[in-house]
Amino acid sequence: MYAYILRRILATIPVMLIVAFIVFSLLYLTPGDPAAVIAGEHATAEDIARIRANLGLNDPFLLRFGTWIASIMQFDLGTSLLTNMPVSQMIGQRIEPTLSLMLPTLILAVCIAVPLGVIAAWRAGTKVDHFITVFAVLGFSVPVFVVGYALVWSFSLKLGWLPVQGYAPIGQGVSRWFQHLVLPCLTLSSAYIALITRITRTAVLEVLQQDYIRTAEAKGVGRHAILFVHALKNASVPIITVIGIGVALLIGGAVVTESVFAIPGLGRLTMESILRRDYPVIQAIVLLFSISYVLVNLLIDIAYTFVDPRIRY
Amino acid sequence: MSDTLHPAPETTSDTVLSVRDLTVSFGSADYWKPVVRNISFDVGANETVAVVGESGSGKSVTALAIMRLLPKATSRINGQILLNGRDVLDLPPQAMQALRGDEAAMVFQEPMTSLNPVLTIGFQLAEALKWHRDLSNAEALAEARRLLNRVRIPAAERRLAEYPHNLSGGMRQRVMIAMALACRPKLLIADEPTTALDVTIQAQILDLIRELQADGGMSVLFITHDMGVVAEIADRTVVMFRGDQVETERTETIFRQPAHPYTRALPASVPRLGSMRGTELPVPFPKVDMETGAIQEPEKPTAAPARYQPMVLDVQNLVTRFDIRSGLLNRISGRVHAVENVSFSIAEGETLALVGESGCGKSTTGRSIMRLTEPVSGSITVDGFDAKSVRGPDLRRMRRSIQMIFQDPFSSLNPRARIGSSIAEPFLEHGLGTRAEAMEKVAEILRRVGLGPDAIDRFPHQFSGGQRQRICIARALMLDPKLIVADESVSALDVSVKAQVVNLMMELQASLGISFLFISHDMSVVERIAHRVAVMYLGEIVEIGSRTAIFENPQHPYTKRLLSAVPIPDPTLRRGPSAAAPLELKSPIRSIDYVPQKREFREISADHKVQVWGSEWETEA
Structure with a gap:
């Protein structure tokens, strides 16, 4: 291995x-x-x-x-044409908000979408399944900025529970940081949750038809263990794949979400640099995003070998 | 079936399972179709009861109903199922879950798909113990190791950490049995547990079940379609026919004085090893009417194919090996010696059967001849062409002379193509005529294989397994081949359907003079169809000769073992624990520098050669 x-x-x-x-x-x-x-x-x-x-x-x-x-x-990404600052320093300043947005979104999406998909597969054909499916279709078809503005309108403007926009660095207090991130994370995760839910449902549904699921039932294994151990582990290859592919979706979504919520992250930096034709910065950011995507795919390939012992190339 | 025909046996204190008026229906909301009707039988303590019937007779449905493993939404169970005195049908889901795997356990047909591929053997064995016995992980694993020893799996400790794909089919079925026995159930339901296995492995598994039953005080409900297995193992037998229980009797009585016409027909339709003794040529199976039990004896063939003619297929010293790569640089670390120095020939109108256990290289031999796998060395002559060097138009010409039919008629037809175009495809692909000519020929060939012309516009899913195999045969016939390679072509079919397809193949041979290379592990079918037989073991032919020579005068210890492992449908001939030691097929994987042993053959008679064997077989001979 x-x-x-x-x-x-x-x-x-x-x-x-x-x-x-x-x-x-x-x-x-x-x-x-x-x-x-x-x-x-x-x-x-x-x-x-x-x-x-x-x-x-x-x-x-x-x-x-x-x-x-x-x-x-040599980790020299060049110098910005406009600010004359090293590009690496500019990226360093903007990376925290973007990571604060993307990592919690990733974790939140997986924790919600996978159980939702498993439940939909278990209750396939029932009202629960239909409800989850409709939710997933909606999440996928409504654009990110619409979701964002709708959330801001209801939770910030009408209810006044959360800040409308902006970002508070984690160094200035976890609670303020958290409050500013709730809506952006929910916005960014909606499409991602929809995608993972759909794939999880399909993959688990197929696995539930397999002979070994019947074997587990005949052994007297409980429902939860059948769904989350016997079925989910077998279904995990397509699920992990889509989680990885979805990282590309997250990167694109982050650019939009940062604009909607005025978060000074890499997405905003990308937008600004494109408008100013600041070539070294654009090159560095696109390269950074691409390489993180390649690394995510590498992690996925490695993860396959842990969930499916039959995979050996 | 009325109650008078089957008086319900008195339920005594030592009855483990008692089924009364069991009816199972499939369907949904407003339409329910009963697939099992009014079944009643008992299984006493320590007793083995067989439920026998063809696919679609409802025997598996009965077994699943007892465990309540049928999908709730689409099935409905009526009647009474008493397990140790409790009615299973009244139990709430929680209690049912507690009962499954504890009081009653089940072993399924397909050991390849019935184990979870991504969980370790140890985990799957320990699981039932953790659910029902509240054992800690370490205790459960210790018990799992003991169970593996009990079903005689070598190196149990190492196996616990392995996954199902590391194990052979026979080993996996032993793991399944170990898993079922984990909580010492009162009742073991075995649903065709040996159908997917080789005969020698089947004999071992049957021995194992008998032995475990003897020292564990366990009742067995054995679901099977194989009358040989019934005769071998069952105390009493329930015969099912299209959802009805037609007869329930002691096994000896079922065989000696069958009351119902179907029960009479059943043993007659089953290929029975030894039934061809004294007959030189292959004989079709008798035609049996399942409703009336009437048996129509087949016509005997008249002439044997002449072996002095130029051979349709001549294989000399065929060697096929596969490289195994591993490590960082993907270097060759070993080789699978799948086919090693194999030579045989087939004359026009002759059937050569290639027999042996799975993994012995018989399928690879077939694939090498078709050049679906590239052989390493040796010569293959098909209809006068040197199959290894032929190129261009001659290669196409040669491919027309040799066609193949596969084991699984379900996956070898394109599900989205109409039968007509599937069958016409090879004809058109080889440019033998126009589409209209192709369709004309399709209709004629369909008639030959016993299907109506209306089949042309239908899709594969609209046909039964037997019909699909006829369609595959029709497709092979489109190019007027000289030789058909039939790789386990009837193994997946029901007994009576199997007989029909074998008869069809023999009929085609008689009328068209086709030769067959019949690859099979089923000795009793081979005995019917073959003119000559070659026995393969670990990639080599160990014995080859006329059918009578191999079946009536086997020489090689392996041939003898193969023949003795076939269950005989006669309970009076029940064998004790089989003499053959439980031996797994040795692995054909060798190191890179392995040089195959030089083999010599001894001539027993004019057409009967046997490999000279070494000391490894001494204990058996």
């Missing part, structure tokens, strides 16, 4: 290189000249040419890619 895990880790290296290449060329190919952005509106053509030369923008594509990769290897 360790050989398998090691092989999987090694296999992610070329994947990450390809991701880096795509991220780099995406920005290379987009119209707009960073030099012109830096030079400002009143710059002459000579100014722009000088800045281009300074930035190395006249070098051939592959050389620029190589230089970029080499500096990333």
Whole structure:
């Protein structure tokens, strides 16, 4: 098994290189000249040419890619074109709100969606199942910003229980931090919960038809153990897969959610940088998101071997 | 069935299970169709009662009803089921759960799918003990180890941490039995526990159940379709036919003086080993009318295929091995020697049966001949073509001469394609004619295999298992093949359906002169259909010869063991504990540098060769 895990880790290296290449060329190919952005509106053509030369923008594509990769290897993500701050420092300032949003959302979604899906499968065809299914369809089809504004309107504006928007760092008190995160987390998790619930229901329903479930019943095993040990463990491969795929959904959702709730996280930084054409920052953030996604998938592959002993490549 | 036919036996104090007027219906809200009607029988303490019948006769439904394992929403149970004096049908779900696995336990047919693939053997064994006996984890595991020893699984300690996929079919069924016996139930319900297993493993499992019953004081309700197994194990027998109980008697009486026509028909429709003694050529199964019990003897064949003609299939020194890779660099760490130095030939109009236990390489031999698996070395000549080197148009020509039918007629037909287009496909694929010509031929071939032309526009799910296998045969016939490789083609079918399909194959052979390579583990079917037999063990042919030579004068210890393991449907010939030591099939996995032993063959008669065996068989011979 360790050989398998090691092989999987090694296999992610070329994947990450390809991701880096795509991220780099995406920005290379987009119209707009960073030099012109830096030079400002009143710059002459000579100014722009000088800045281009300074930035190395006249070098051939592959050389620029190589230089970029080499500096990333040394954890140098470059300098922002506008603020002149190191990009790594800018990301460092913005990462806490985003992690505070995404990690609790992930945990909340899994803790709600998996039991919900299992119950729907157990009660398949009954009112309980229909209710859960309708809820899941709704959660998936209503856009994130609509869910967000609806929650703000009811819980903050009408009931006044929670702050409307903003973010309080965890260092300034856990309770304030928590209050500011309740609505964003609920907003972000709605689609994610819907997705995991649906897949869990389908996977568990299929497993419940299997012979070994009947064997467990014939042994006199209780309902909970049948559902959550015998069935869920067998159904977990597709569930884990969708939890992983859903991380991409979370990343996209975080950008929108941070805008709706005015949270100064990476999502907002992405938006701001795109509007300002701050290329080094955009590159670094997209690369960061992509690599976290590759790592999540690596974790999923490793998780498979723990839930299903038959998986060996 | 009226009560006068089956006077309810007096329920005595030592009756463990008493079933009265049991009716089970399937359906929903307003339409309920009874599938089991008015069943009544008793199982006494320490007694073994067999429930016998074909699929669809309601025997498994009866067993599941007793355990109340039928889905609540779509089934309804009426009548009375007394287990140790308590009516199971009146128990609340909690009490029923406490009873299952404790007072009554069940073993299922499919050991491959009845164990949870992602939980360890130890966990699954310990589970029942933890639920019913309140044991701690460590105590339960210790007990699980003892149980594994009791069902004679070697290296029990190591097995506890393993998963079902690490174990062979026979081992898994032993684990199932160990699991059922964990809480020392008063009643064991065994639903076709040996049907999916090889005969030698079946004999061991039957021995095991008998032995455990003897020292545990346990009653057994044994569900089976195999009259041989019934004769072997049951004290009393309940015969079921299409949901009705047609006869309940002592097993000897069932065999000696069957009262009901169906009971009379049943043993006649079952292939019985030894029934062909003294007959040189294959003989079709007698046609048995299940309703009246009338038996129509088959016509005897007239001529044997001449073996001096050019052979349709000639296989010389065939070797097929699979690499096993492991470790960080995926290096080859060993090889499966699936087929080792196999040689045989089949003449026109001849059937060669390839027999042996699962894992002996008989299917791989078939697949290598079809080139579905690439052999390592050896020569294969099909209808004059060298199968290993033929390319291009000749390869297509050769593929037309050799067709294959598989074991599972359910999964070998495309569920979304109409039968007509499934059958026509090979014909059109080989460009043998227009679509209209193909359809004409399809209709003709369907008639040949005993199906109406209306089958063309229907889908696979609208046919029974036997009909589907006929469709698969029809598809193979579309290319007018010289040879059909039939890989366990009748193993999954019901007894009477099996007889019909075997008869069809023999009929086609007589009229079209087709040769068959009949791959099977079922000795009693082989005895009917084969002209010649090759016995395989661990990838090698250990004995080959005419059917009479193999069945009436077996030489190799393995052939002898294979034949003696087949249960005989006659309770007076009941064997004691079988002489053969419980031996698992040895593994054909070898290290990379393994060089197969040079084998020599001894000629017993003109068409009968046996491998010279070594000391490993001495204890048996």
